[in-house]
Amino acid sequence: MLSRVAENIYWMCRYIERAESIVRVVSVNANVQLDLPKGVAPGWKPLIDVLGANTVFEARYREYGERQVVRFLLGDRDSSSSVRCCLMSARENCRTVRDILPREAWQYLTELQLYVEDNLQAGLTRKGRYEFLDRIIRGCQMTLGLLGSVMTRDVGYQFLRLGRNLERADMTTRFIDMRLTVPQSKKRLDPTVIGTVQWVNVLESLSAYQMFRRKMQARVQREHVLWFLFMDDEFPRSFMHCLNAVEESLGTLDNNRPCLLAVRQVIKDLDQTDVQNLDTATLGVLVDRLQRGLMDVHATVARMYFLPPVEAA
Amino acid sequence: MPVNLKDYPATDFFDETLERPNRSRSHATGLARLLRTLNDDELAARQASAELAIKEMGITFSVYSEDEGTIDRAWPFDILPRIIPKDEWDRVEAGLIQRARALNHFIDDIYHEQRIVTAGIFPPEVLAKSKNFRPQCVGVSPPLGVWAHICGSDLVRDRDGTLYVLEDNLRVPSGVSYMLENRLVTKRVFPELFDRYAPLPVDGYAAQLYDTLCQLCPRRTEHPEIAVLTPGIYNSAYFEHAYLAQQMGCELVEGRDLFVDDDDCVYMHTVSGPQRVDVIYRRIDDDFIDPDTFRADSTLGVKGLFRAWKAGNVGLANAPGAGVADDKVVYAFVPDFIRFYFDQEPLIPNVPTYRCMFDQERAYVLANLATLVVKPANESGGYGMLMGASASNAERERFARLIRADPRNYIAQPTLGLSTVPTIVEGRIEPRHVDLRPFILSGRTTQVTAGGLTRVALRRGSLVVNSSQGGGSKDTWIVDTEEP
Numbered sequence: 001m002l003s004r005v006a007e008n009i010y011w012m013c014r015y016i017e018r019a020e021s022i023v024r025v026v027s028v029n030a031n032v033q034l035d036l037p038k039g040v041a042p043g044w045k046p047l048i049d050v051l052g053a054n055t056v057f058e059a060r061y062r063e064y065g066e067r068q069v070v071r072f073l074l075g076d077r078d079s080s081s082s083v084r085c086c087l088m089s090a091r092e093n094c095r096t097v098r099d100i101l102p103r104e105a106w107q108y109l110t111e112l113q114l115y116v117e118d119n120l121q122a123g124l125t126r127k128g129r130y131e132f133l134d135r136i137i138r139g140c141q142m143t144l145g146l147l148g149s150v151m152t153r154d155v156g157y158q159f160l161r162l163g164r165n166l167e168r169a170d171m172t173t174r175f176i177d178m179r180l181t182v183p184q185s186k187k188r189l190d191p192t193v194i195g196t197v198q199w200v201n202v203l204e205s206l207s208a209y210q211m212f213r214r215k216m217q218a219r220v221q222r223e224h225v226l227w228f229l230f231m232d233d234e235f236p237r238s239f240m241h242c243l244n245a246v247e248e249s250l251g252t253l254d255n256n257r258p259c260l261l262a263v264r265q266v267i268k269d270l271d272q273t274d275v276q277n278l279d280t281a282t283l284g285v286l287v288d289r290l291q292r293g294l295m296d297v298h299a300t301v302a303r304m305y306f307l308p309p310v311e312a313a
Numbered sequence: 314m315p316v317n318l319k320d321y322p323a324t325d326f327f328d329e330t331l332e333r334p335n336r337s338r339s340h341a342t343g344l345a346r347l348l349r350t351l352n353d354d355e356l357a358a359r360q361a362s363a364e365l366a367i368k369e370m371g372i373t374f375s376v377y378s379e380d381e382g383t384i385d386r387a388w389p390f391d392i393l394p395r396i397i398p399k400d401e402w403d404r405v406e407a408g409l410i411q412r413a414r415a416l417n418h419f420i421d422d423i424y425h426e427q428r429i430v431t432a433g434i435f436p437p438e439v440l441a442k443s444k445n446f447r448p449q450c451v452g453v454s455p456p457l458g459v460w461a462h463i464c465g466s467d468l469v470r471d472r473d474g475t476l477y478v479l480e481d482n483l484r485v486p487s488g489v490s491y492m493l494e495n496r497l498v499t500k501r502v503f504p505e506l507f508d509r510y511a512p513l514p515v516d517g518y519a520a521q522l523y524d525t526l527c528q529l530c531p532r533r534t535e536h537p538e539i540a541v542l543t544p545g546i547y548n549s550a551y552f553e554h555a556y557l558a559q560q561m562g563c564e565l566v567e568g569r570d571l572f573v574d575d576d577d578c579v580y581m582h583t584v585s586g587p588q589r590v591d592v593i594y595r596r597i598d599d600d601f602i603d604p605d606t607f608r609a610d611s612t613l614g615v616k617g618l619f620r621a622w623k624a625g626n627v628g629l630a631n632a633p634g635a636g637v638a639d640d641k642v643v644y645a646f647v648p649d650f651i652r653f654y655f656d657q658e659p660l661i662p663n664v665p666t667y668r669c670m671f672d673q674e675r676a677y678v679l680a681n682l683a684t685l686v687v688k689p690a691n692e693s694g695g696y697g698m699l700m701g702a703s704a705s706n707a708e709r710e711r712f713a714r715l716i717r718a719d720p721r722n723y724i725a726q727p728t729l730g731l732s733t734v735p736t737i738v739e740g741r742i743e744p745r746h747v748d749l750r751p752f753i754l755s756g757r758t759t760q761v762t763a764g765g766l767t768r769v770a771l772r773r774g775s776l777v778v779n780s781s782q783g784g785g786s787k788d789t790w791i792v793d794t795e796e797p
Contacts, residue, residue, distance in 0.1 A: 003582035004570050095546055099559050103371070155584055254585040305584045307569055 005100060006159040007306040008093040013144070013163035015090035016109075019083045020140040021171040021205075022051070025178075026073055027133045028205040033066070035197050042198075044069035050174040053081040070129075075120050083136060084120065087113050102150045105143060112139035158249040162301060165249070169242035170294050172229055175205050177287045199225045206237045223276035226283070230275045239290065243267050246297065255304055262300045266293035316348045316356055316742065318735075324744055327474045327732040329395055340398040340794045343509040348393075353740055360737050363392045363502045372494045374780055375549045385552075388491060389785035392502050395734045395747060395767045399513070399793040405468070405476060405751075406761045408660030413464050413753040415650040416481060416638045420460040422654075423637055424450045434653050439642055439670070442721045444691045445484070447599060449606055450634030453623055456529050457756060461638065462630040463522070463594075464753040465489075468765075469664070470732035477664045477729070479748065481647070483631060483639040485596045489518060489752050490553035491786055492766040493560075499788040512790035513763035518752070519560035522594070525756040526561075529628025530591040537591040539563040540581065542571070544597050544613045549781065554596050566590075568597070573617030577624040592628035593618075599633050606633075641724045642668060642690045665727060669720040678725040679716065682709045685725040687716070702728050731776055734787065736769055746770045748778050749789065764789035 025047055033041045045064035048057045053072075056079045061068040076082035080089070091109040098106045115135060116123075123132030144164070151157045199220050203209040208229065215232065216224050232238045247263050250256045273286060319335040330341040337345035348356070364387065373385040397405075422429050423446070429435045440446055465486030467479040496515050500507065523539070530537035543554035545567050558565035570581050571590065580587035595602055601611040606619035621627045637643065645666040648659045667674040667685070678685060687699040699712040716723045733744035751765030767787040768778035778784040 001584050002564055002566065002570055003584055004567065006584045099555050099565070159584075307582055310569065 001155045003305060003307045005097050006156065007302075008097045009101070009156050010159040010163035010301075010306075012090050012093035012097070013147075013160045014167040015086040015093065016140050016143055017164050017167040018080075018171070019086035019090065020137055021167075021175075022073055022081065022083050022086065023133045023136045023140075024207070025175065025205050026070060027130075028201050030066075030070075030129065031204070032197065032201045035201075036194065040194060046178045047073060048081075050178045051081040053079055056081070067124075071124055074123060074132075084116055087116055087136075097156075100156055102146060104146055108139065108143045108146065112136065112143070115139065155253065158252050159305075161249045162246055165242040165245040166294060166298060168237055169239050169246070170291065172206060172237055172239050172242070173287045173290050173294075175202050176226070176229060177284070178202070195222060196220050202229070208235060208237060211235050226275045226278075230270060240267070240270060243270075250301075253305070259297065259300045259304055262293070262297045266290060266297065269293065316351050316353060318345060318348065318742065321735065321742060322744060324733065325472060326730045326744065326746070327470055327472055328744055329397075329470070329732050329734045329747070330393075331735065340792055341396050344394070344396060344506065347503070347506055347509075348742075356737065357740055359502050360392050363390055363498050366498050366501050367494075370494065370497070371552075372491070372498075373552050375547065375551060388494070389771065389780065390495060390498060391736045391745075391769055391771075391785055391787050392499065393735055393737060393742070394499055394503070394506070394512075394788040394790045395749075396510075396512075396790045396792055397764065399791050401476075402764070402791045405661060408478075409466060409751060409753050409761050410759045411651060411655070411657065411660050412466065412478065412481070412647065413461070413755050413759055415647065415654055416464065416483065417459050417461055417755055418654040419643075419647075419650045420632075420635055420638050421454075421458050424453060424460075424634060429650070429653055432653065434649050435646055436670070439646075439721065440637075443637055443640055443643070445599065445634075445636035445640060447607075447634035447637070449619065449623075450632075453632075453634075455622075455632045456531075456625075456628060459755050460632040460635040462525055462529070462632075462755050464755065465750045465765075466753065468661070468749045468751065469729055472730040474732075476661060478647075478661050479664055479729075480641065480644055481639060482750075484598055484636040485550075485631070486750070486752065487550040487553050487596075488750050488766040488768075489762070490556040492752075492762065492764070492789070493518060494556075495766070495786060495788040510790060510792045512792050515763050518762055519557065521754055521760055522557065523561045523563075525754045525760075526592045526594055526628065526630055528756040529630060531625055531628060532591055534591070538581075538589060539592045539594065540566045540571075540590050542566055542568070542593050542595040542597055542602075542615075544568075544601070548596070550596065557594070566593075568612070568614045571615040571618070573615060573621045577617070577621050577626050579615070579618065579621050579627045590627060592630065594630050599636055602629075602633065640690050641666075641688050642670070642721065645724055664729065667725045669716050669723040669725065675716065675720055678723075679713055682713060682725075684728060686728055687712050687723055687725045690722045690724070700728070729776075731770075734767070734769065736771070736787075738771070738773070743773070745773075746776050746778070747787065763791045 029044065029047055043064065044066050047069055048054055048064060057072055060072065072082060074083050076085060079085055091113050094101065094106050094109050119132055122128035147160060199222060200209060203212050203225060212228050216228060218224050228235065228238065230239045233241050233244060235241060243263060243266060247260065250259045250263060269289065278286060318331065321331060321334045323334055330337060330344065332338050367387050367390055372388040374388055375385055419429065430437050461483040463486060465482040465488065468476050469479045470476050492515060526539050527537050539561065540563055541554050541558040543551060543565060555565055564581065566581055571579055573579050579590045581590050597613050600608045602614040603616065603618040604611045604614055605616050619633060622629045622633065645668050648663055651657055651659045667678045669675040669678055682701045685701045689697045699708060701709060731746040731748060734747050735742045736745040747767050747769045749765050749767050752762045754760045767789040769785050769787055770776055770778045771785045772783050775783065
């Protein structure tokens with residue numbers, strides 16, 4: 001398979017997955033604002049923080065209000081942290097590999113992009129937001145579901161899987177990271193209540209709440225959530241599950257040694273860490289380390305399989 | 314209301330289907346009979362079903378617009394086929410084979426001994442000013458001595474019914490995918506007509522193209538690695554590039570997918586590492602295929618591709634430099650090529666062509682601008698032309714100045730009355746002008762598509778058939794009228 005084609009499939013999938021994640025985190029954050037008292041609710045800035053989009057955001061807006069952040073995350077034209085851009089990029093990546101993917105993939109992505117363009121203004125209002133976000137999530141899942149159900153399990157599929165799982169693993173760490181920044185409040189509130197609300201929302205952001213309840217049969221507590229989201233190999237959005245899938249996909253490719261080494265390094269790191277009992281500061285350090293590990297896996301995959309960067313003339 | 318051919322307007326153009334209103338030509342009686350059994354609504358429904366099929370099949374062409382960037386448009390298609398009797402086509406086919414062979418002889422000669430120049434038949438000054446003559450190709454001998462493996466020659470029928478060659482496209486002719494898809498659509502729309510007519514099939518093209526390309530493989534191998542090289546998704550013919558790659562089961566590559574290594578062989582970047590490429594069907598113009606040899610600012614091509622081709626390590630179709638014969642002045646000499654190389658008379662005539670480089674012919678052109686069509690040597694798609702009959706005085710004067718300043722760059726032809734074919738326009742059947750582009754494949758043998766792509770000018774009275782300027786297309790049927 002051509003390197004360019006593999007790369008396009010990989011990025012298409014990453015962008016669909018990313019769009020869905022951003023939609024989800026916006027949706028959940030909107031809920032959490034309603035669940036927590038004013039002054040305790042973390043506001044909207046953490047969303048921009050975890051996506052590392054502060055510089056771009058601040059070039060556009062002066063304050064991190066709900067209106068600004070939501071507008072940025074859903075509708076910005078240029079930032080790779082916006083749903084609109086992710087879907088546009090997903091479609092552009094799909095365009096040149098249309099003939100390799102099931103025909104409907106292109107059609108679904110086109111429809112989804114048109115929907116976003118046509119309904120963005122309504123989606124930015126509080127009233128229209130729920131339906132807008134829900135339609136996008138459905139569109140993303142329909143596309144990924146289609147690809148998963150009809151694509152031949154060839155090399156192209158492995159790159160699809162690589163893109164999806166690396167993006168998921170990355171987003172999982174980012175969502176965990178977001179909840180580590182609990183705002184200090186002068187009001188006296190039961191910290192366990194706030195904690196619970198926040199961790200429930202992390203789980204919701206990852207569509208993990210229901211699965212967590214079934215699996216853990218426990219109250220939503222920090223240590224259980226951390227274990228579940230980092231270590232549980234059965235939940236498809238847990239970090240460990242994603243990395244195992246990445247390792248499995250890489251295992252089917254030629255010349256995979258450097259990539260396998262990179263991904264095994266991350267797996268080993270996590271295996272040797274007692275995630276449940278880490279204090280907040282150490283957990284923050286771990287998250288940073290894991291994200292760097294994922295970047296390293298991506299860079300190695302790109303170096304081994306994608307088109308070499310164009311030489312400067 | 315039943316479909317009515319009685320009101321079909323009589324014109325002084327040759328109509329391919331009707332001899333006069335309500336009287337079909339003998340090869341078209343079956344079509345006319347079918348139309349009489351349909352009413353307007355049924356006809357409209359068939360056109361609508363064709364449009365739906367085109368949408369579903371994703372048959373598009375790309376148009377660039379200032380506001381929207383590149384957009385994919387559904388391919389405009391008219392369901393009424395254009396029918397050509399087989400005995401006529403047999404003569405056309407022989408003429409096209411003769412012509413393609415002569416063109417390849419000419420190109421090969423030009424890059425070697427230039428016998429035709431020495432013999433005083435082809436003026437050296439035409440060559441000296443040829444935009445598409447590539448000095449880098451001098452002395453190169455591509456496999457089989459063939460340079461233009463894929464040629465699209467445009468045919469037009471004048472008022473008297475004679476078919477002429479209007480031009481030869483030897484660089485990167487496009488349209489063949491639409492010819493193939495048009496047939497598929499027509500099968501869905503008019504299945505009953507196929508029982509009556511059994512038009513010659515066209516669907517062997519991809520396999521023939523594949524075989525032709527295989528003949529250019531520099532290695533002895535069972536399965537040559539063939540790639541279609543496209544400028545990318547923003548090219549107006551990208552649909553066709555992707556389509557042909559898919560039909561031939563080979564890779565569709567862009568310049569950045571390929572590289573030439575120190576061994577002067579071409580490789581593509583794959584996820585399993587570099588993989589050698591044997592033959593490239595390139596759909597990028599010479600100018601852009603290799604920044605090392607041609608335009609240095611090209612980002613579409615592959616550095617070193619020309620070097621690899623010259624070394625005989627990769628087959629290129631068409632060969633670089635083949636465009637030297639794709640020049641409207643060179644065109645005017647093609648009948649002479651046929652006489653010179655084969656000692657035969659051309660089987661299909663050229664449109665009478667005045668070459669402004671010759672004093673006498675130029676004087677005629679300048680005196681008759683109001684009735685002539687003036688064309689620059691190296692433009693395509695109908696750009697830079699003067700339609701003398703409809704142009705303003707100022708326009709004609711501008712062209713007179715252009716011609717005097719650079720006579721070598723212009724030819725002139727009489728205004729042709731392109732033939733018409735019944736076409737559905739807003740629910741009515743009206744005559745519209747057409748041309749025909751058959752495709753000729755040259756390798757060990759020379760093969761012609763059965764028919765080709767009929768392009769139709771959808772605007773009333775218009776002679777412009779280009780899809781970018783309001784043109785559409787029709788399925789073209791070669792039918793054996795001898796059979797019952």
